[in-house]
Amino acid sequence: MSRPLMFVLCLCMPLSSLAADPSPSDQHDLAYSLGASLGERLRQEVPDLQIEALLEGLGRAYRGQPPTLDAQRMQALLEQHEAHVGALAGQAHTADAQAAEQRFMAGEQGRAGTHALPGGLLYSELTAGTGAQPQADGRVQVRYVGKLPDGSVFDRSTTAQWFNLSSVIEGWQLALPRMKAGSTWRLVIPSALAYGAEGAGDLIAPYTPLVFEITLVAVAS
Secondary structure, eight states, X not given: OOHHHHHHHHHHXXXXXXXXXXXXXXXXXXXXXXXXXXXXXXXXXXXXXXXXXXXXXXXXXXTTOOOSSOHHHHHHHXXXXXXXXXXXXXXXXXXXXXXXXXXXXXXHHTSTTOEEOGGGOEEEEEEOOOSOOOOTTOEEEXXXXXXXXXXXXXXXXXXXXXXXXXXXXXXXXXXXXXXXXXXXXXXXXXXXXXXXXXXXXXXXXXXXXXXXXXXXXXXXX
């Protein structure tokens, strides 16, 4: 159902709770209030709407008269409008998410001891290691905790885990070959080096930077 039509229904739902015999003044003011509320919503959603056509369609439907447009055409136009509104909402949400990521990464870049790697990946060394460094296509054993920008944990290892570097996100692929076994790094990974515009299911929203604390336990020989 079209959002404007649903909005009209929502506006009309409380009518049953009004007095059984409202005065003419109440009836006028209620009709005006409904029109004003609907008009404000439509002004924001469809600023170039033809008011005369809106009133004609509203009036005929309210009086139970048949529409002057073919039903299939009306349905197609409503669906097209819904798709357009949805696309605009998606664009606004994307812009908000990207702006939030930029603010977060800028704040993290200002932390003491933070260094930048290609692609905007940030790291700080929490514990120095003295062991071997993995190859770019190597195999590593790590312990890790993964957090979202708000600090909530979305993943952690309960024991040290083995991974092929070719199978992990790009941010790990960039950072781990620079680490030595025994070291612990804090990584702040921009979304472009993690799950990007797609996100990862319900856990990670699109355009979400990730924070990892990773200990490189061992490197496969």
